Amino acid sequence: xxxxxxxxxxxxxxxxxxxxxxxxxxxxxxxxxxxxxxxxxxxxxxxxxxxxxxxxxxxxxxxxxxxxxxxxxxxxxxxxxxxxxxxxxxxxxxxxxxxxxxxxxxxxxxxxxxxxxxxxxxxxxxxxxxxxxxxxxxxxxxxxxxxxxxxxxxxxxxxxxxxxxxxxxxxxxxxxxxxxxxxxxxxxxxxxxxxxxxxxxxxxxxxxxxxxxxxxxxxxxxxxxxxxxxxxxxxxxxxxxxx
Amino acid sequence: xxxxxxxxxxxxxxxxxxxxxxxxxxxxxxxxxxxxxxxxxxxxxxxxxxxxxxxxxxxxxxxxxxxxxxxxxxxxxxxxx
Ligand SMILES: Nc1nc2c(ncn2[C@@H]2O[C@H](COP(=O)(O)OP(=O)(O)OP(=O)(O)O)[C@@H](O)[C@H]2O)c(=O)[nH]1
Ligand SMILES: [Mg+2]
Numbered sequence: 295x296x297x298x299x300x301x302x303x304x305x306x307x308x309x310x311x312x313x314x315x316x317x318x319x320x321x322x323x324x325x326x327x328x329x330x331x332x333x334x335x336x337x338x339x340x341x342x343x344x345x346x347x348x349x350x351x352x353x354x355x356x357x358x359x360x361x362x363x364x365x366x367x368x369x370x371x372x373x374x375x376x377x378x379x380x381x382x383x384x385x386x387x388x389x390x391x392x393x394x395x396x397x398x399x400x401x402x403x404x405x406x407x408x409x410x411x412x413x414x415x416x417x418x419x420x421x422x423x424x425x426x427x428x429x430x431x432x433x434x435x436x437x438x439x440x441x442x443x444x445x446x447x448x449x450x451x452x453x454x455x456x457x458x459x460x461x462x463x464x465x466x467x468x469x470x471x472x473x474x475x476x477x478x479x480x481x482x483x484x485x486x487x488x489x490x491x492x493x494x495x496x497x498x499x500x501x502x503x504x505x506x507x508x509x510x511x512x513x514x515x516x517x518x519x520x521x522x523x524x525x526x527x528x529x530x531x532x533x534x535x536x537x
Numbered sequence: 538x539x540x541x542x543x544x545x546x547x548x549x550x551x552x553x554x555x556x557x558x559x560x561x562x563x564x565x566x567x568x569x570x571x572x573x574x575x576x577x578x579x580x581x582x583x584x585x586x587x588x589x590x591x592x593x594x595x596x597x598x599x600x601x602x603x604x605x606x607x608x609x610x611x612x613x614x615x616x617x618x
Contacts, residue, residue, distance in 0.1 A: 320618055321616045322618075323615070325614045330547050331610065332550065333549070334546070410541075411542055412539050415542075444539040444575065447575040476573075
């Protein structure tokens with residue numbers, strides 16, 4: 295071997311090949327086939343069991359930022375706080391503005407900040423069970439981080455997923471963000487008081503919803519004027535649409 | 538948007554399997570990514586190598602099967618040493 299002709303380099307390549315071949319022989323294949331969300335799903339199942347054991351009806355509210363989740367919950371809290379034992383968990387990346395608003399409406403509320411994350415996950419909810427979330431609550435509403443994409447993938451252990459769409463977002467969002475609307479047990483179209491200023495067609499919107507979700511009931515309301523609010527309050531109380 | 542946290546969850550999951558199955562290094566990781574899983578493929582492929590740095594997945598080759606209308610995002614199998 296010398297340093298001039300490149301034989302050293304050649305040897306290095308040969309050694310590397312031999313090492314690879316040896317390693318190849320030792321490869322083991324391990325079948326896994328579990329979902330990457332498996333860990334979250336398992337925690338969600340334990341949350342779900344806790345909610346069942348303590349007879350809590352739990353809602354996971356999801357929508358784009360600013361659709362009106364918090365205003366709807368302010369009204370919900372004001373109207374229901376004397377008839378049900380309601381707790382509210384509210385998720386945002388930063389700050390506690392929403393919790394302050396809900397507190398002012400008389401709600402039992404706790405703010406969760408997700409920092410770098412764009413959604414709530416099951417472990418964050420688990421951390422509140424028996425702490426903020428009391429066994430004697432009859433209802434828990436979780437306001438998820440405003441986002442039409444990520445929250446849909448993370449089961450929290452809730453009894454009902456609620457997707458909210460405001461008229462100012464346009465009729466086509468269910469087709470553009472199918473997963474959230476597909477998974478929803480209830481779809482709320484809100485800010486209907488603004489329709490007079492918009493080009494918004496309920497028929498077109500329902501078509502987009504039905505394209506991704508054939509069965510979920512649809513409620514139309516305005517959290518601002520209170521129109522259609524009663525049907526929503528019944529849904530919260532009962533967990534289903536009253537006939 | 539949550540591809541980074543999924544990539545992190547993936548590395549954690551593989552680390553748990555490594556303890557159970559007693560291996561030290563992953564040579565190849567084979568994943569299935571469903572179109573409806575809510576995971577953006579390009580974003581995930583961008584995050585994955587970053588998250589793998591310093592882990593047993595550092596030198597692993599990533600194989601992604603994209604499944605039209607699929608809902609799952611899961612590990613199919615691992616080639617390990
Ligand atoms: N006109 C009208 N405005 C509404 C209605 N609901 C909410 N808003 C207004 O919409 C804005 C956003 O409402 P929020 O309740 O903060 O929305 P959010 O979904 O909680 O927002 P994030 O938590 O940031 O995702 C506020 O200015 C509300 O007053 C409604 O039914 N009609
Ligand atoms: Mg809010």
